[in-house]
Amino acid sequence: MIERRLITIHGIVQGVGFRPFVMNVARTLELRGSVRNDSEGVLLDFEGDAAAFDRLIDRIARNAPPLSRIESIATASAEVVPHHDLRIIASDTNGERQVQVTPDAATCDACIAELFDAGNRRYRHPFISCTDCGPRLTISHDAPYDRERTTMAHYVICTDCRREYEDPFDRRFHAQTIACSSCGPTLRFEAPSHVSLGDIALCDAVAALRHGATIAVKGIGGYHLACSAVDADAVHRLRARKRREAKPFAVMVKDLAAAHGLCVLTDAEAALLRTSMRPIVLLEKRPETLGISPALDALAPTNRRLGVMLPYSPVHHLLLADFGAPLVMTSGNLSDEPIAIDDADAQERLHGIADAFLVHDRTISTRCDDSVVRVVRRQSAFVRRSRGAAPAALAITPALPAPVLAVGGHLKNTFCLARGGHAFLSHHIGDLENVAAYRALTESIEFYERLLGVEPAVVAHDMHPDYLSTRLAHELNASEHIGVQHHHAHVASCLAEHSQREPVLGIVFDGAGYGSDGAVWGGEFLLADQTSYERLAHLEYVPLPGGDAAARQPWRMAVSHLLRAYGGDVGAGPLPFAAEVAAAQIDILTRMLRARVQSPPTSSVGRLFDAVASLAGIRHVAQYEAQAAMELEAMADPTEHATYPFDVNATSDGWTIDVRPLIRGIMHDVARKRTPAHIAAAFHNAVRDFTVDVAERVRRRTHVRRAALTGGVFQNALLSDLIAGALEQRGFDVLLHRQVPCNDGGIALGQALVAARTCHAATRTAVCA
Numbered sequence: 042m043i044e045r046r047l048i049t050i051h052g053i054v055q056g057v058g059f060r061p062f063v064m065n066v067a068r069t070l071e072l073r074g075s076v077r078n079d080s081e082g083v084l085l086d087f088e089g090d091a092a093a094f095d096r097l098i099d100r101i102a103r104n105a106p107p108l109s110r111i112e113s114i115a116t117a118s119a120e121v122v123p124h125h126d127l128r129i130i131a132s133d134t135n136g137e138r139q140v141q142v143t144p145d146a147a148t149c150d151a152c153i154a155e156l157f158d159a160g161n162r163r164y165r166h167p168f169i170s171c172t173d174c175g176p177r178l179t180i181s182h183d184a185p186y187d188r189e190r191t192t193m194a195h196y197v198i199c200t201d202c203r204r205e206y207e208d209p210f211d212r213r214f215h216a217q218t219i220a221c222s223s224c225g226p227t228l229r230f231e232a233p234s235h236v237s238l239g240d241i242a243l244c245d246a247v248a249a250l251r252h253g254a255t256i257a258v259k260g261i262g263g264y265h266l267a268c269s270a271v272d273a274d275a276v277h278r279l280r281a282r283k284r285r286e287a288k289p290f291a292v293m294v295k296d297l298a299a300a301h302g303l304c305v306l307t308d309a310e311a312a313l314l315r316t317s318m319r320p321i322v323l324l325e326k327r328p329e330t331l332g333i334s335p336a337l338d339a340l341a342p343t344n345r346r347l348g349v350m351l352p353y354s355p356v357h358h359l360l361l362a363d364f365g366a367p368l369v370m371t372s373g374n375l376s377d378e379p380i381a382i383d384d385a386d387a388q389e390r391l392h393g394i395a396d397a398f399l400v401h402d403r404t405i406s407t408r409c410d411d412s413v414v415r416v417v418r419r420q421s422a423f424v425r426r427s428r429g430a431a432p433a434a435l436a437i438t439p440a441l442p443a444p445v446l447a448v449g450g451h452l453k454n455t456f457c458l459a460r461g462g463h464a465f466l467s468h469h470i471g472d473l474e475n476v477a478a479y480r481a482l483t484e485s486i487e488f489y490e491r492l493l494g495v496e497p498a499v500v501a502h503d504m505h506p507d508y509l510s511t512r513l514a515h516e517l518n519a520s521e522h523i524g525v526q527h528h529h530a531h532v533a534s535c536l537a538e539h540s541q542r543e544p545v546l547g548i549v550f551d552g553a554g555y556g557s558d559g560a561v562w563g564g565e566f567l568l569a570d571q572t573s574y575e576r577l578a579h580l581e582y583v584p585l586p587g588g589d590a591a592a593r594q595p596w597r598m599a600v601s602h603l604l605r606a607y608g609g610d611v612g613a614g615p616l617p618f619a620a621e622v623a624a625a626q627i628d629i630l631t632r633m634l635r636a637r638v639q640s641p642p643t644s645s646v647g648r649l650f651d652a653v654a655s656l657a658g659i660r661h662v663a664q665y666e667a668q669a670a671m672e673l674e675a676m677a678d679p680t681e682h683a684t685y686p687f688d689v690n691a692t693s694d695g696w697t698i699d700v701r702p703l704i705r706g707i708m709h710d711v712a713r714k715r716t717p718a719h720i721a722a723a724f725h726n727a728v729r730d731f732t733v734d735v736a737e738r739v740r741r742r743t744h745v746r747r748a749a750l751t752g753g754v755f756q757n758a759l760l761s762d763l764i765a766g767a768l769e770q771r772g773f774d775v776l777l778h779r780q781v782p783c784n785d786g787g788i789a790l791g792q793a794l795v796a797a798r799t800c801h802a803a804t805r806t807a808v809c810a
């Protein structure tokens with residue numbers, strides 16, 4: 042009995058070898074008909090034996106290609122119109138787009154094997170790829186994903202590649218990035234004295250690296266600056282030229298064994314390194330390598346961790362194999378500017394930093410920094426979600442009533458487009474502190490709207506009136522603009538990840554966010570759901586001296602906390618920062634704080650970490666964002682049980698946490714010459730203790746026993762572990778971020794969720810229901 046069925050498959054099913062995979066299965070099951078991509082996903086129009094359809098669905102569900110992600114399979118019967126063959130029909134570009142764009146994927150094992158096989162026709166071809174691997178987002182102009190809508194469009198496929206492209210049994214059947222050395226992009230080495238092409242370009246680059254040069258390497262989502270990671274002079278030179286004195290550099294190592302040589306790896310970390318995202322993984326340096334190599338120390342000074350990644354493009358594989366040692370691979374920019382992608386722009390901006398360029402003639406359409414992850418409580422947590430992760434959809438349940446654009450925050454900006462049951466969090470845009478980043482944000486929003494076919498009815502933004510993102514939001518056309526409180530957005534993004542609809546206790550420990558009372562919030566206990574929040578507790582306000590300057594100079598927060606702890610005086614003992622900060626400066630700041638000049642009130646836990654890092658003698662002036670807090674975490678002895686006292690005071694609508702006893706306890710330990718390791722650990726324990734204390738009070742009042750830990754401070758794995766562990770021990774259900782960063786890189790998702798659930802369309806739906 043011959044039947045005809047129309048099967049629609051939704052999810053990530055385009056540009057991942059799905060059609061050839063289905064063709065192969067269909068062929069073995071003797072089905073006939075057609076396969077095509079369209080705006081709905083992949084459509085199969087097959088006829089054959091009824092039993093064959095069951096096996097088809099089973100094999101699709103079980104053996105789908107590695108980069109695909111099936112969300113639904115819908116089947117409908119249709120009238121039989123005899124099909125005589127099995128074929129792929131070209132894409133349909135009309136209609137509303139529902140398809141998802143795939144993130145870039147690292148070179149797969151099969152391609153790596155061919156890359157190093159002297160008998161293979163793509164031996165050492167720097168642009169080898171197949172349907173299971175290669176660039177996607179970063180070469181796309183538009184959707185659906187087909188070669189003509191990528192920056193590969195103008196490379197004319199040669200006869201040999203064409204044969205593979207059209208052979209349904211080949212791994213490269215309909216591989217849109219198919220190329221070989223006779224038809225693909227060309228590698229080019231450019232030094233002041235000469236230019237070389239192809240394999241010679243690669244050899245020249247390796248030779249230059251051996252001589253200590255810095256090379257700008259054009260990669261997948263932008264330029265990297267590369268130099269030998271085992272050459273201390275080269276590393277220091279790169280630091281000086283990049284004007285990056287202390288911020289850690291990431292390194293690329295050849296394989297897992299090389300990673301093991303530098304760092305201690307858990308199984309979870311090794312697995313993360315190997316994912317097709319190939320992120321930078323923050324790993325613990327091997328204690329025995331510390332201090333033995335000046336170069337290795339220079340990579341991440343004063344840091345116990347090192348960012349490590351494996352090669353993810355064929356060029357990387359060839360470079361690492363030929364060079365034979367780890368390479369520094371840091372983003373190709375000056376500090377704080379967006380990473381360079383355009384060739385002319387890169388030449389201009391990286392001219393004074395790089396000695397030479399290793400480039401190619403394939404255009405990067407979208408800037409995409411490396412993703413950064415670390416393991417928190419034995420699972421992956423994003424520090425930066427970008428290449429290899431964006432723009433994969435995050436599932437939203439229930440579906441949103443209106444399409445939304447959320448423009449994100451000010452630092453670590455990402456934006457979010459959401460529609461129906463999907464939210465698309467963008468790649469990392471960066472800190473919106475310069476024109477280039479602002480331009481990158483506006484251009485990327487336009488690109489994503491086109492790519493995903495989303496026309497937002499609602500625009501969500503932070504409540505901070507002066508954020509550039511807020512101003513941009515008001516310039517965009519939409520039927521509604523909705524401001525979402527910063528810390529509510531943090532909690533909502535965690536709720537979105539966990540499809541959590543009931544109210545939770547949102548524990549938000551953060552650097553800074555605009556509060557509804559105009560204060561700088563950042564130590565918040567919010568009873569929150571996807572639509573609203575109630576502020577139940579927070580850290581007692583202290584003055585934030587000089588606003589943003591306080592974050593760069595932790596000693597300023599130390600003075601602020603001391604003045605408060607000792608009733609307007611800095612206390613009797615010697616000041617821990619006196620050796621590094623002039624007495625006159627301390628005096629000026631003290632008077633400024635007493636007079637409350639330029640010192641808005643703050644409840645920030647991030648700034649409390651800064652203050653304590655300074656009081657413990659660890660860091661008084663930061664060279665990069667969150668350096669003091671990171672060093673405080675690294676310094677803490679996890680076996681230490683000591684803690685510090687604090688007070689929790691009842692107010693008319695909740696509680697405040699008074700850390701004056703904690704500050705006095707630290708000064709007592711400083712006077713007794715306790716080690717920074719002891720103070721750092723006891724402080725972490727004290728933060729755990731006041732968090733648990735307040736959480737239990739909230740539970741007694743509200744009966745809410747689920748807590749979401751969010752805000753940038755929770756990038757601190759030790760603190761996350763301490764607080765989550767203690768809360769779980771007391772019967773709380775703890776939600777942590779897994780799919781988006783807990784820092785401001787994740788708030789756009791929360792903004793989108795809150796705005797979509799509170800906009801006119803949502804309230805209308807609620808009334809109708």
Ligand code: ZN
Pocket residue numbers: 148149150151152153170171172173174175
């Ligand atoms: Zn491959």
Ligand code: ZN
Pocket residue numbers: 198199200201202203220221222223224225
């Ligand atoms: Zn070719």
Ligand code: FE
Pocket residue numbers: 527531551552553554752753784785
């Ligand atoms: Fe924040």
